[in-house]
Amino acid sequence: MKQFAVIGLGKFGFHVAKGLAQQGVHVIVADKNEEQIREISEYVQDAITLDSTDIRALSEAGIGQVDVAVVCIGENIESSILTVMALKEIGVPTIFAKAITRIHGQILSKIGAARVVYPEMEAAKKIVKTMVKNIHYETIDLSITMKIAKLDVPYFWVGVSILSPLFESNYCVKPIAYKHQGVWQTTLDNEDILEVGDILVVIGDNAHIEALSKQYKNKLE
Amino acid sequence: MKQFAVIGLGKFGFHVAKGLAQQGVHVIVADKNEEQIREISEYVQDAITLDSTDIRALSEAGIGQVDVAVVCIGENIESSILTVMALKEIGVPTIFAKAITRIHGQILSKIGAARVVYPEMEAAKKIVKTMVKNIHYETIDLSITMKIAKLDVPYFWVGVSILSPLFESNYCVKPIAYKHQGVWQTTLDNEDILEVGDILVVIGDNAHIEALSKQYKNKLE
Numbered sequence A, B: 001m002k003q004f005a006v007i008g009l010g011k012f013g014f015h016v017a018k019g020l021a022q023q024g025v026h027v028i029v030a031d032k033n034e035e036q037i038r039e040i041s042e043y044v045q046d047a048i049t050l051d052s053t054d055i056r057a058l059s060e061a062g063i064g065q066v067d068v069a070v071v072c073i074g075e076n077i078e079s080s081i082l083t084v085m086a087l088k089e090i091g092v093p094t095i096f097a098k099a100i101t102r103i104h105g106q107i108l109s110k111i112g113a114a115r116v117v118y119p120e121m122e123a124a125k126k127i128v129k130t131m132v133k134n135i136h137y138e139t140i141d142l143s144i145t146m147k148i149a150k151l152d153v154p155y156f157w158v159g160v161s162i163l164s165p166l167f168e169s170n171y172c173v174k175p176i177a178y179k180h181q182g183v184w185q186t187t188l189d190n191e192d193i194l195e196v197g198d199i200l201v202v203i204g205d206n207a208h209i210e211a212l213s214k215q216y217k218n219k220l221e
């Protein structure tokens, strides 16, 4: 069975070490901070306090015999680089490493990390994607069959009057309010012309509000 | 267009703030550490130094007007909780928050975080999964057509002689070495009986080594 080593028990490294231990595999963990070693000892037997940039300390801990080592040192870039080099030096065949920035990761790849992990960057990318996919068009359920849509005025409605018949005839939705220069208007008349930067609120049944959403996104792509 | 706020510019928060800025959306960022604010100012205009547990400071910064706020304070659990409460207090409709542990995340959900993110835990889970999926069975390419497989002796081969004809007749692979009690043997004879904990090495063509791998994994699931 393969043997593993986890170096650096920060928030990421601690979860990796604990996760491996829960899988029942052989894992040696190391950190220069005694407090981290004390905390991980509840889950892992082979937990050693050492400086992972020290080749002799790594060898004496038996880390040279593992199949896979994971270096979980992010902020201390110098330690992260020296540790990957030390592991390469003592012959660990597969090295994974955490990096905070792309450039840090590129350096680690060049010096021998088979795989670089970017926990914070990956999670940030995911949540940013979730946050921006609905910034221009939002729907609110009014009932099982009716919805309200709140949308940034698209270019194809700039210059259109809010009471224009096109909303009903082309889209089957009815404008009920709009925000112009920071002020919401609910009393609508023919002279209310939609402008860039305005927010429009319309009401309609599910099918037509969803259809409008698709058209809106397609035209804006 | 929606407005966003990012509170806490640690490694995760910094990437979220930068990512949102790159999407061209309105984002206000805040951190109690002036150094972080200085660094993010290269990417974000509205960057304010403040204590996010201070409701008045948040309001004065205009954070009460945003649609979505992301709290990126992990290690300082107290600040993370007080910040989510403060944002709820000033009426931010949607709050996302980072947490390091499940229990921290559960508290945040209870007090108003619509969504909790676990960057380190998620990344750790992913890499642990990658690391353990091949611990018992590993293949090495010998040539374009031939492979070697190194595997922990499965229960269905315990008690079998290493020179048994079953390897050739049932699997079309040939044992070439095995490790017993830490010692590798390449001279094989009939009395070499495979035991629990042994590692077996076999040679065969691609198709049969792959077929063995599938059977091995299926029988052990």
Ligand SMILES: Nc1ncnc2c1ncn2[C@@H]1O[C@H](COP(=O)(O)OP(=O)(O)OP(=O)(O)O)[C@@H](O)[C@H]1O
Pocket (backbone or CB within 6 Å): A007, A008, A009, A010, A011, A012, A013, A030, A031, A032, A033, A036, A050, A051, A052, A053, A072, A073, A074, A075, A076, A079, A098, B120
């Ligand atoms: N040279 C070293 N030898 C051993 N352990 C080290 C060394 N340098 C750093 N560490 C340990 O690695 C751990 C993580 O380090 P660091 O805080 O730099 O990484 P991080 O990626 O920012 O952490 P996190 O995963 O919590 O975000 C710490 O517990 C630290 O003690």
Ligand SMILES: Nc1ncnc2c1ncn2[C@@H]1O[C@H](COP(=O)(O)OP(=O)(O)OP(=O)(O)O)[C@@H](O)[C@H]1O
Pocket (backbone or CB within 6 Å): A011, A120, B007, B008, B009, B010, B011, B012, B013, B030, B031, B032, B033, B036, B050, B051, B052, B053, B072, B073, B074, B075, B076, B079, B098
């Ligand atoms: N009360 C507070 N008000 C404003 N900013 C705060 C507050 N508490 C913490 N911060 C900031 O939040 C950031 C992240 O905090 P912390 O280091 O606790 O989180 P972390 O999740 O461990 O970070 P990382 O994402 O780097 O792993 C830091 O820059 C810190 O200055």
